[in-house]
Amino acid sequence: MHFELSAVQAAEKIRSGLISSVDLVKACLQRIEDTDGAINAWIHLDGEQALAQAEALDEIRRKGLPIGPLHGVPVGIKDIIDTCDMPTQLGTKIHNGRQPEHDAVVIERLREAGAVILGKTVTTEFAYSHPTTTTNPHNPAHSPGGSSSGSAAAVAAGHLPLALGSQTGGSTIRPASYCGIFGFKPTRGVISRRGVLETSRVLDQVGVFARTLEDLALLGDTLGSYDQADSMSFARPRPHLLEGYKAEPPVDPSLAWIELPFNDLLSDAAAAGLAEVREVLGDRVEVIPAPKSFVKVIECHKVIHEYEIAGCLKAEIENHWDDISDTIKPKLESGLATTEAQYHEALTMVGGAENYFSEFFNDYDAVLTSAAPGEAPLMGSDAGTGNPIFSVIWTFAGLPCLSLPVMGGDLGLPMGLQLVGSAEGDDRLFRTARWLLQQLDENAQDNE
């Protein structure tokens, strides 16, 4: 079925004329119609608008005009990312019907790559912690995670091959884990955030979802660009993810298992899955203690996130306090109560964490850890969209992170293995991830 194609497969078939973008988009729309009643991944989806884009891209190909790397391939967009032709409502009724004038830079990069902007996916309120009504495609009683709830669920449900999310704590890696798909958050500064809702100048990062590792690389390569208007964007070449994906490691990679202070949160199934992976990898995994500073990093992350989001949402807090959820009100209040001195103190830790990992990755290709504490929590439970703790340290340090859907949990729910790489070593991270997937595959075959 067309909707099951990976982005790489779909782009190749469209390029060679075996299918049209219209065929593919129709199949995706049908799949959404068939399944989204129970999932609720989409907040804006206009089939005619999507098909008009697909027709225009098919026409470009027929005319022999230039073809992009994602030509005719649909991409879902988290509803905190501005689109000039679709509403962008930030997951809150405060911004009902909000229509941006300009595309975000990532949308410009997608249009330039020939992608179809299929529609906008459900986000939690302001990409923070209040759960949405989106359900987990593997079991509708469970959460898909958040804040990129709709993007992760849509890709997992086969609605389309690719989607964009964001991550300030664990908003890409965790939903990827819960939904059993691949998730990737690049090095801070690779992808411009201009036109994406700002909730934290320091911590906000764009993330991506796909059902194959190669698709993540393809999508990531199209999104990266230097943008002086984003204070975190760097004026240097970007990692080449597809090249990294296709490269063979010169020697078997070396992985670090860190005894994280929150490893005791792991579910039984997650702990067992991780143990199994470590057994397969044998002496390629080195166990090391966590530096004491990690606990401080988690505190500093909270200080910066709360302080900055309270500043970013100043207008909403002042004018629409009653329309803000009770889930995030206490966090915003905490942010408002944070002093500048506390904030500045926390900021100094960012450079410290960056320096620590800059040395660290001289010895290791990647950190091996869990993408989340375990299986997706139940809808409506106190756990909300789940605990982002397994992402916080790497997000804080701006490191590239991957969630690989290779572990199975209780109740048939998937779980992600997380790999974390060095800053600007995103390409090496993809090389390491592909190698790791091969090791697991070979081991599975040996055991058959």
Added chain:
Amino acid sequence: MHFELSAVQAAEKIRSGLISSVDLVKACLQRIEDTDGAINAWIHLDGEQALAQAEALDEIRRKGLPIGPLHGVPVGIKDIIDTCDMPTQLGTKIHNGRQPEHDAVVIERLREAGAVILGKTVTTEFAYSHPTTTTNPHNPAHSPGGSSSGSAAAVAAGHLPLALGSQTGGSTIRPASYCGIFGFKPTRGVISRRGVLETSRVLDQVGVFARTLEDLALLGDTLGSYDQADSMSFARPRPHLLEGYKAEPPVDPSLAWIELPFNDLLSDAAAAGLAEVREVLGDRVEVIPAPKSFVKVIECHKVIHEYEIAGCLKAEIENHWDDISDTIKPKLESGLATTEAQYHEALTMVGGAENYFSEFFNDYDAVLTSAAPGEAPLMGSDAGTGNPIFSVIWTFAGLPCLSLPVMGGDLGLPMGLQLVGSAEGDDRLFRTARWLLQQLDENAQDNE
């Protein structure tokens, strides 16, 4: 000598560690010191600033961080293109010392590609027709052309392999022709003009210079990107120039020689050179009459250019009239006297020209013509920076144009052959150009 390397060669040597970016930049700076006294191609050149960039790029490579396609390769920037770390003075004393806060988008693309922004090259006043003091590297008694005078002269003199210019009439193709190097103006809308001095919203386009065709393709590929903030930028994939350059034409290309109403302006040497090229190409060239509308196009180009530049320079006209050259004052007055109705009438011709050529290129791969009426005029002559007439029609229609340095004129001055391709067919234009160069080479060898 390092300074003689093409950009492709230099990037390859830097990538493989045979030379460093510092080596290359030092060689370029030395070459400039040795020769620029007579040429005067540079308006801002700070050797330490350039070397600091080169050192940073060498350090990136040493650390194993991502490498860009122009890693460590110096590029010269026409002084109407904003740079956040170098003054951008627009060729007029009115803006002496002007320091932009932000990089132009093309500068962002270059930094992301790993290029060294070597310095700013001399432009004519507001990229218009008043000559500069820059001389032609082939003969200092002659003009290098304009308005991208310094960029063309610097590349021709071996100061560096690549430079950026712009074209509103013939400001890239003509200086490339006079200076005996390759020049390229892509399809309108491929390259964003944000951060480039606006003189005409409709006609302004970014152009590039190099000493090889492949270098032009490499540079052009790095510069294209969709930017909604530029009203002419289009939301579609860009042509892949290097792919076009490397492709073999499926059949021998078909070229159109149009009997242009201004062909009688050609110098004897230019007419002879063109006849020789046409003889080599034989029946691959078809002679066709010029549509009557071409004369109207030239008038409309003038109306739009004068009207728009007078609007763009409103502040300068009102506050600094005495500091504007007598060369452009009459044109600005003409623009101020142009009515909105005349302007709107001229605008309608743009779509007409685009439509005409959209049909035209179903039958031909490229138009073959001259890049300029002939050899570079003498410095200080009434001809100024030369007549842009051989570029006006294609610039007006937004078509991609190449100047190929394959003709020789009187006094040892070079002349360019111009190829014009279909809108967004820039890749095919490079394919055709490479084929044409091969035909000329083979013919030259046969005659040896």
